[in-house]
Amino acid sequence: MFRFLLTRISLVIPTFIGMTLVAFFLIRLVPGDPIEALAGERGIDATRHAALLVEYGLDKPLLTQYGLYIGRVLSGDLGRSIVTHETVINEFLALFPATIELALCAALFALLIGIPAGVIAAVNRNSIFDHGVMGISLTGYSMPIFWWGLLLILFFSVQLGWTPVSGRIAVIHFIEPTTGFLLVDTLLESDKAAFWSAAAHLILPTIVLGTNPLATIARMTRSAMLEVLGEDYIRTARAKGLSPTRVVALHAFRNALIPVVTVVGLQIGVLFTGAILTETIFSWPGVGKWLIEAIHRRDYPVLQGGMLLLGVIVMTVNLLVDLTYGIINPRIRHT
């Protein structure tokens, strides 16, 4: 176990260095030098330019600059936005809860529908339900989610008027952020109207973001269940005269869960990137929309810092998933 932990964790360091290298060189590959990029289209005069080069340490050799950059990153300094002049880390922390709230809801949506659908499809193999689930999940898997979001808005928000078009909560509600999760904050203030407004705003983005993981989880659960249902111990359980429900729920499902857990873990990275598209469509005030806006405004410090932060978070989550997987499945540890 210790050896497994060490090898898995040692992989994190080169990955982190790789990410910082990408983030560091990102701003240097943009045409012009970093000061010009930071100054934007207003331009900058020559003396100020030279002074800034010295101030930011840009006159030093590249390797020294990279060392200084790593030093700043490790002490939590990711620079300031050139548009708002707020520190990148503060902007990120203010917006990140919105992204997590959306991602968690989408993950729940995908799990609560995907796993039962996959199990039922596998148990009733080749039935109409099975073909239906497989057809729908292949469609969900092929779905351009930015289009899917627009279709849902067109139907549920515009045509039927059931759900709000965009945003996180109706503007009439003012909620002081305590946890940053609106569903929790509104309940803490016991403001029922605000809670329902926040919930209504969450429905469509949750469906849109959850569609891809839902399709993957349903397909994966079905094939894992089919594999397990063909095993000898299932035949033994059936031969013992156990009820079909007991065989499926206790003997098969628990063993089919292992590959499913891995897939769920990998979907977390997918959720964060899917959030970039989903947040853009629904004007959801999270980090995905913030990053895209940064690209369009040429706000390079935000892009640089935000990409690094998001990358590190996904990397950490993947690491945790791998470690949990190693704990629940002893076979992985020893290879």
Add this chain to the structure above:
Amino acid sequence: MTDTMNDTVVPTIHGSPPHPLREFWGYFSGNHGAVAGLAIIVFVLLMAILADVLAPYAPDMTNTSVALTPPFWQEGGSTSYLLGTDAIGRDILSRLIYGSRLSLAIGIVVVALSVISGVVLGLIAGYFRGILEIFIMRVMDIMLTIPSLLLAIVIVAILGPGLMNAMIAVALVVLPHYVRITRATVISEMSKDYVTAAIVSGAGKLRIMFSEVLPNCTPLLIVQASLGISAAILDAAALGFLGLGAQPPSPEWGTMLADSREFVLRAWWVVTLPGLMILTTVLAFNLLGDGLRDALDPKLKR
């Protein structure tokens, strides 16, 4: 004729085994989804090739007097613009037809780029092993850790928005999959007798790598490539939608969608139709990929 058809499904004990291609078609055609996928792909391909003949108008011809005309079956629609027009009066049907050229080109270019570089890197890693393998595989591991769309966005942000840069970004993002597949297959093939025989008979390194081992990696690569085309079309359309891929007035489907997003409340067709094309094409390649995997994967055949 009926006899030979039966041979493909149930090989008789006497007589020669069916030709591999015929056997493959036997398995493949049994999968209705895969055949439907293939049919759609052929249709889109014909649309792309014959775009100049099929499209009633040039894709960028504007006519503001007919702006936002609905499709012909709706009130106010006209048969001269079958699927309606967009906000500056361009014919949607013609733009969709020309867009199929772009989407297929994106899929093929991206997959070609990533397959060629992925196969070379995977062959090197699997054949030479040692420090070179560790280096290549670690870099691929790092690339896999960074979420794919985020990586693509960062690459496009560096290179600048545009179709070519979007294709390079998507190709780089999917590269690790091809490297991993090729390396794993090469390692398992290298221990087989036919490779030893080739080495004993004095075949050179390049000959063993490319004409002995590589052909045995192809079934898996074909499946991955077919699924890769759908992923490439989807990712490139997403980049186009974010304004980072093909730029307007290009009739790329994702760009068309982003371009007319603000008119979605007044004119459903400007957004619905390009998205439908993306979904259908991506679905077709996924169906084809699933069918190919079932037909080519010896484990599933048994």
